[in-house]
Amino acid sequence: MGFNIADTDKKRVVIIGGGFGGLKLANRLKGSNFQIVLIDKNNYHQFPPLLYQVASSGLESSSISFPFRKIFQKRKDFYFRLAEVKAVVREKNLILTSIGELKYDYLIIASGTVTNFFGNEVIQSRALPMKTIEEALILRNTLLSNFEKATICTDPKEKQALMNVVIVGGGATGVEISGVLAEMKHFVLPKDYPDLKQSEMNIYLVEGSPHLLAAMSEEASDNAKRFLEGMGVKVMLQKKVVDYKDGKAILDDGNSIETKTVVWVSGVTATRFEQIDNKELGRGGRILVNEYNQLHGSGNVFAIGDVCLQTETDYPNGHPQVAQVAIQQGLLLADNLKRLESGEPLKPFHYKNLGTLATVGRNKAVADLHKVKLHGFIAWLVWMGVHLRSILGVKNKIMVLIEWVWSYFTYDQSIRLILFIPKKERDKQED
Amino acid sequence: MGFNIADTDKKRVVIIGGGFGGLKLANRLKGSNFQIVLIDKNNYHQFPPLLYQVASSGLESSSISFPFRKIFQKRKDFYFRLAEVKAVVREKNLILTSIGELKYDYLIIASGTVTNFFGNEVIQSRALPMKTIEEALILRNTLLSNFEKATICTDPKEKQALMNVVIVGGGATGVEISGVLAEMKHFVLPKDYPDLKQSEMNIYLVEGSPHLLAAMSEEASDNAKRFLEGMGVKVMLQKKVVDYKDGKAILDDGNSIETKTVVWVSGVTATRFEQIDNKELGRGGRILVNEYNQLHGSGNVFAIGDVCLQTETDYPNGHPQVAQVAIQQGLLLADNLKRLESGEPLKPFHYKNLGTLATVGRNKAVADLHKVKLHGFIAWLVWMGVHLRSILGVKNKIMVLIEWVWSYFTYDQSIRLILFIPKKERDKQED
Numbered sequence: 001m002g003f004n005i006a007d008t009d010k011k012r013v014v015i016i017g018g019g020f021g022g023l024k025l026a027n028r029l030k031g032s033n034f035q036i037v038l039i040d041k042n043n044y045h046q047f048p049p050l051l052y053q054v055a056s057s058g059l060e061s062s063s064i065s066f067p068f069r070k071i072f073q074k075r076k077d078f079y080f081r082l083a084e085v086k087a088v089v090r091e092k093n094l095i096l097t098s099i100g101e102l103k104y105d106y107l108i109i110a111s112g113t114v115t116n117f118f119g120n121e122v123i124q125s126r127a128l129p130m131k132t133i134e135e136a137l138i139l140r141n142t143l144l145s146n147f148e149k150a151t152i153c154t155d156p157k158e159k160q161a162l163m164n165v166v167i168v169g170g171g172a173t174g175v176e177i178s179g180v181l182a183e184m185k186h187f188v189l190p191k192d193y194p195d196l197k198q199s200e201m202n203i204y205l206v207e208g209s210p211h212l213l214a215a216m217s218e219e220a221s222d223n224a225k226r227f228l229e230g231m232g233v234k235v236m237l238q239k240k241v242v243d244y245k246d247g248k249a250i251l252d253d254g255n256s257i258e259t260k261t262v263v264w265v266s267g268v269t270a271t272r273f274e275q276i277d278n279k280e281l282g283r284g285g286r287i288l289v290n291e292y293n294q295l296h297g298s299g300n301v302f303a304i305g306d307v308c309l310q311t312e313t314d315y316p317n318g319h320p321q322v323a324q325v326a327i328q329q330g331l332l333l334a335d336n337l338k339r340l341e342s343g344e345p346l347k348p349f350h351y352k353n354l355g356t357l358a359t360v361g362r363n364k365a366v367a368d369l370h371k372v373k374l375h376g377f378i379a380w381l382v383w384m385g386v387h388l389r390s391i392l393g394v395k396n397k398i399m400v401l402i403e404w405v406w407s408y409f410t411y412d413q414s415i416r417l418i419l420f421i422p423k424k425e426r427d428k429q430e431d
Numbered sequence: 432m433g434f435n436i437a438d439t440d441k442k443r444v445v446i447i448g449g450g451f452g453g454l455k456l457a458n459r460l461k462g463s464n465f466q467i468v469l470i471d472k473n474n475y476h477q478f479p480p481l482l483y484q485v486a487s488s489g490l491e492s493s494s495i496s497f498p499f500r501k502i503f504q505k506r507k508d509f510y511f512r513l514a515e516v517k518a519v520v521r522e523k524n525l526i527l528t529s530i531g532e533l534k535y536d537y538l539i540i541a542s543g544t545v546t547n548f549f550g551n552e553v554i555q556s557r558a559l560p561m562k563t564i565e566e567a568l569i570l571r572n573t574l575l576s577n578f579e580k581a582t583i584c585t586d587p588k589e590k591q592a593l594m595n596v597v598i599v600g601g602g603a604t605g606v607e608i609s610g611v612l613a614e615m616k617h618f619v620l621p622k623d624y625p626d627l628k629q630s631e632m633n634i635y636l637v638e639g640s641p642h643l644l645a646a647m648s649e650e651a652s653d654n655a656k657r658f659l660e661g662m663g664v665k666v667m668l669q670k671k672v673v674d675y676k677d678g679k680a681i682l683d684d685g686n687s688i689e690t691k692t693v694v695w696v697s698g699v700t701a702t703r704f705e706q707i708d709n710k711e712l713g714r715g716g717r718i719l720v721n722e723y724n725q726l727h728g729s730g731n732v733f734a735i736g737d738v739c740l741q742t743e744t745d746y747p748n749g750h751p752q753v754a755q756v757a758i759q760q761g762l763l764l765a766d767n768l769k770r771l772e773s774g775e776p777l778k779p780f781h782y783k784n785l786g787t788l789a790t791v792g793r794n795k796a797v798a799d800l801h802k803v804k805l806h807g808f809i810a811w812l813v814w815m816g817v818h819l820r821s822i823l824g825v826k827n828k829i830m831v832l833i834e835w836v837w838s839y840f841t842y843d844q845s846i847r848l849i850l851f852i853p854k855k856e857r858d859k860q861e862d
Contacts, residue, residue, distance in 0.1 A: 004583040004626065043575060062491050069623035079626075082579045099583055144474065148513045152435045152530055192500035195435065195510075402829065 002100040003037070005079050010035040011105040013337065014095065016085050017271075018045050018068055021305030021326030022110035026072070028334030033341070035077045037102065041084045043067055046133050049323065052173060054136040056180035057144075061133045085111070087274035090298055096274075106337060109273070109287065109303040110330070113321065116267035116284075123244050127264035130173060139263060143181075146260055151195045157258065163201045164259040166249045168241045169266030170207025171215065172358040175224050177263060178205045179361035182231035203233045204257055206249075208240045208266070213366065215320055216356050220366035223375040227360040241266075268321065270307045282309035286318065291348035293333055304329040312350060319351050328352065357383040433531040434468070436510050441466040442536040444768065445526065447516050448702075449476050449499055452736030452757030453541035457503070459765030464772070466508045468533065472515045474498055477564050480754070483604060485567040487611035488575075492564045516542070518705035521732055527705075537768060540704070540718065540734040541761070544752065547698035547715075554675050558695035561604060570694060574612075577691055582626040588689065594632045595690040597680045599672045600697030601638025602646065603789040606655050608694060609636045610792035613662035634664045635688055637680075639671045639697070644797065646751055647787050651797035654806045658791040672697075699752065701738045713740035713749065722779035724764055735760040743781060750782050759783065788814040 011034050015022045018040040026038050044065040053059035068080045087096040094103045115129035128139045143165070150162040165181055167174050185201045205212070205228065211221040212228075212235065225235055240252040241262070248256040270285040280295065282288050286309035289295055293302045293310060305326030309318040319325045329349055336346045355369035357379065365379035374382065442465050446453045449471040457469050475496040484490035499511045518527040525534045546560035559570045574596070581593040596612055598605045616632045636643070636659065642652040643659075643666065656666055671683040672693070679687040701716040711726065713719050717740035720726055724733045724741060736757030740749040750756045760780055767777045786800035788810065796810035805813065 002583060002585065004585060043579065060491050060493050067623075073622045081583065148474065152433065152512065154433065154435060191504045192498075398833065402833075 003079070003081055003102050005035075005037060005081075005102070008035045008077065010077060011341065012037060012103070013106045013108065014039065014102060014104040015108045015110055016095070017109070017111035017305075017307075018042075019110060019112050019305060019326065020323045021112075021330040022108065023071070024327045024330035025108060025110065025304065025334050026078075028331050029337070030075065032334075032338055034106075034337070035079075036075075037079045037081060037104075038068060038072070039081050039083050039085060039097065039102075040068060041082070042132075043069065043080075043082050045071065048131070051130060051133065051136045052176040052180055054133060055130060055139040055143075055177060056184055057140055058180060061137060065133060085273060088276055088301065090275070090295075090301055093300070105300065106340075107301045108333065109301070109307055110305050110326070111271040111307050113268035113270050113284075113306045115264060116269040117264065118267065120243065123241075123262070123264060126244050127168070127262040129264050130177065131268070139261075142261055143184075147189075147193055147196065151193060160200065160202075161247050161258040161260050163196065164204070164257060165202070165261045165263065166204045166206060166241065166257050166259045167263045167265065168206050168249075169264065170205055170209070170212040170235075170237070171265065172213060172356075173265040174205055174207070174263075175212055175228065175358050175360055177265065178203055178228055178233045179231065179359065179364070182228065182233050183361050185232065204236060204249075204259075205233055206236045206239050206241055206251070208238065210238055212237070213358055216358065216366065217368045217373055219373050220356075220358070220368055220375070223366045224358065224360050227364045227366075231361060268306070282318065284309075284321075292336060292346045293329055293349060302333060304333055310349065312348075315351065320356075322356070324354055325351055359383055434510070434512055434533050436466075436468060436512075436533070439466045439508065441508060442772065443468060443534070444537045444539065445470065445533060445535040446539045446541055447526070448540070448542035448736075448738075449473075450541060450543050450736060450757065451754045452543075452761040453539065454502070455758045455761035456539060456541065456735065456765050457509075459762050460768070461506065463765075463769055465537075465768070466510075467506075468510045468512060468535075469499060469503070470512050470514050470516060470528065470533075471499065472513070473563075474500065474511075474513050476502065479562070482561060482564065482567045483607040483611055485564060486561060486570040486574075486608060487615055488571055489611060492568060496564060516704060519707055519732065521706070521726075521729055524731070536731065537771075538732045539764065540732070540738055541736050541757070542702040543737045544699035544701050544715075546695065547700040548695065549698065551674070554672075554693070554695060557675050558599070558693040560695050561608065562699070570692075573692055574615075578620075578624055578627065582624060591631065591633075592678050592689040592691050594627065595635070595688060596633070596692045596694065597635045597637060597672065597688050597690045598694045598696065599637050599680075600695065601636055601640070601643040601666075601668070602696065603644060603787075604696040605636055605638070605694075606643055606659065606789050606791055608696065609634055609659055609664045610662065610790065610795070613659065613664050614792050616663065635667060635680075635690075636664050637667045637670050637672055637682070639669065641669055643668070644789055647789065647797065648799045648804055650804050651787075651789070651799055651806070654797045655789065655791050658795045658797075658806075662792060699737070715740075715752075717749065723767060723777045724760055724780060733764060735764055741780065743779075746782060751787075753787065755785055756782055790814055 013034045014037045015026055016039050018038055023045055026036060029036055044067045047064040050059060050064045054061050072078050072080060083097040083099040085095050085097045094101050115131050117124040129135050130139060146162045150159050153159040153162060167178050181203050185198055189196060189201060190198050212224045213221045228235055241249050242252050243250040244262050247258055249259055249262050250256045272285060280288055287303040287307055289303050289308045289310050293304050295301045295303060306321040311318055328351060332349050339346055355367060357365055357367040359365040363377045363380045365383045367374045367379040367382055444465045445468045446457055447470050449469055454476055457467060460467055475498045478495040481490055481495045485492050503509050503511060514528040514530040516526050516528045525532050546562050548555040560566050561570060577593045581590050584590040584593060598609050612634050616629055620627060620632060621629050643655045644652045659666055672680050673683050674681040675693050678689055680690055680693050681687045703716060711719055718734040718738055720734050720739045720741050724735050726732045726734060737752040742749055759782060763780050770777055786798060788796055788798040790796040794808045794811045796814045798805040798810040798813055
């Protein structure tokens with residue numbers, strides 16, 4: 001096999017991962033004198049902040065994703081390859097992948113994170129993570145299928161388990177999912193499933209720390225809790241789900257909740273590669289890098305975004321794993337690569353925190369913006385604007401806008417399709 | 432288990448299948464004094480005429496499908512059940528299904544057809560049919576994956592097989608798929624896959640009879656052939672694909688075509704139910720019915736649409752299996768059911784053929800309209816109008832319109848996502 005890439009006199013920049021960081025880097029290098037190879041295990045870039053909308057049938061998966069080949073259509077000396085990277089062999093300047101070896105002049109690891117199940121294999125096989133479009137669709141399928149089953153279920157205990165949803169993890173994703181499921185319960189369930197009683201659908205949000213949205217301000221955290229509880233979500237703080245068996249989510253205080261649906265959004269861990277040792281990793285498996293995003297001891301191997309751990313004065317424990325960090329690191333690295341080629345000194349990275357937002361349903365959000373804290377409908381508008389700007393392509397912006405406007409004015413969630421259940425979810429159902 | 436449907440004094444009308452016929456029937460019975468139960472194996476109604484667009488990445492699957500629960504949100508005494516029907520037990524007035532038994536006062540079989548593989552199990556396991564959204568998505572995944580593999584393939588023979596597509600069946604579906612794949616070859620491949628040579632993608636359309644679109648006029652048929660050949664499709668008439676093995680589609684004349692992609696759209700057969708005997712079926716397994724769409728010997732069991740075979744003076748061999756027949760039969764049957772209840776005489780069915788259309792790419796179509804034969808751009812406009820009117824829901828019309836307009840003006844096919852490959856397609860790939 002092999003990558004089938006033409007040899008060239010140009011220096012070859014290999015980017016592992018086309019998320020926010022890798023994409024910005026690749027875009028910024030347009031017109032540079034590099035040969036660029038972008039490798040991703042999917043053929044499209046996806047927009048994680050809106051995944052929860054796909055999971056709750058509010059958005060079409062194609063509204064939040066964009067094929068790489070379309071993004072880079074007009075680029076010269078640019079290659080996209082669909083592959084998974086297994087190992088980084090720094091002494092030979094090459095990577096080992098599912099489609100063969102590839103030599104690099106510069107390597108940028110921008111592969112992000114994966115769901116952290118904390119070593120619990122039972123939970124890993126039965127709970128539903130929500131990091132990718134495929135997982136969001138599986139969650140959507142599961143919810144809709146469970147409602148269908150509940151309509152014909154005569155055993156009250158079984159019916160309750162089909163109607164209960166337990167969301168583990170009170171960060172932005174958990175808060176967002178809880179919010180849209182609460183909306184589904186109030187605005188869609190009564191219309192679509194008149195056989196089911198709205199009150200029977202219980203949504204539990206379980207968080208191990210004392211606060212929801214622990215990475216945001218206390219005000220944001222309190223508002224989120226208030227909004228969710230106002231929508232009927234049962235928020236359980238300082239509790240952990242330690243196991244999931246016999247149809248029960250088991251908490252660390254010994255209690256349990258009967259449920260067929262456990263959504264696992266309680267932690268991430270950095271992607272791993274062979275031949276990058278554990279001693280080169282920091283907390284969460286993140287690859288330690290210096291102020292230029294270089295791996296220690298490597299002049300030509302870099303890591304940006306969620307996968308890396310970089311410290312600076314304001315962030316002694318590393319940056320938050322958010323899109324803005326990845327985007328800013330990617331932009332700077334592109335310029336630094338050009339400086340390397342021209343012999344100029346590199347610039348160190350300093351994160352500019354422009355703000356954090358988390359949505360809590362149809363017209364509520366909490367935001368910590370620079371010097372300002374917002375909540376309520378204004379925060380939701382700001383968030384809508386910020387997110388739309390980041391989505392690539394004019395058409396996608398229009399599609400998302402139409403979906404959102406429709407959803408906003410009609411409390412409608414039209415994409416309620418149960419599509420073929422993939423093998424992974426079928427295995428779960430056979431329990 | 433069981434259907435969990437309230438008992439009632441009203442007569443219960445059970446409809447098997449929510450396609451064009453079943454849906455129109457259910458809609459027409461709104462406000463009638465029946466309890467209605469609609470059963471379908473999917474939770475959404477799909478619009479088959481545009482499936483080929485989903486397969487070629489021109490349309491999102493949700494643009495051509497509409498969840499039943501949303502369509503029937505406001506209906507009283509209406510039940511939707513997700514289930515598969517196995518048997519019809521007429522002597523007991525009940526059906527046997529995957530979720531239990533259900534008694535009926537009136538039963539309407541509107542379950543349509545399935546792909547006919549003519550008993551060839553090898554082809555059934557390896558070829559790609561195109562009758563459902565799931566199958567259209569599998570085809571899309573397969574095409575895109577094959578292109579990705581072709582970019583890194585160094586063996587010319589293997590590469591050619593990845594780039595060849597053989598479409599078996601020269602009816603409307605085969606013609607439509609050939610047309611959009613030819614467009615993909617000319618307008619998308621060079622932009623997205625600069626590594627691949629456009630000329631290497633061969634599209635073969637194999638038809639057993641002497642004509643494409645054999646159900647249409649000779650003029651339509653000739654125009655379709657002319658359009659397709661003008662787009663580079665290799666049309667092979669009076670040829671059949673008899674087998675598919677070792678990566679070769681084998682023709683009845685002994686020749687073979689190396690290909691990884693065989694699209695099987697060459698025939699349908701009616702859905703079958705236990706306890707409806709073969710002697711009650713006509714050609715293609717279609718259930719024989721009288722002029723009121725009643726099964727022989729059954730006053731209260733009916734069949735409409737593709738699944739039934741009804742003859743009249745102008746159609747001594749039965750009606751064509753098209754949407755208009757199903758829609759008209761459904762409408763009449765709704766009124767006839769009311770007549771049955773009020774003791775009025777029933778009206779017999781007479782098909783009004785308003786015309787047939789088949790699209791052949793971006794701005795070409797062939798149409799046999801009442802007394803008029805059209806082709807070219809005008810036919811395409813007419814077809815666009817006819818199809819849009821049938822799609823349910825204002826929002827879906829807007830989405831489809833935006834997709835089409837975008838596609839029309841930019842030759843763009845943006846939905847080029849390879850999403851999780853379902854088990855079925857994975858088995859195919861392991862060959």
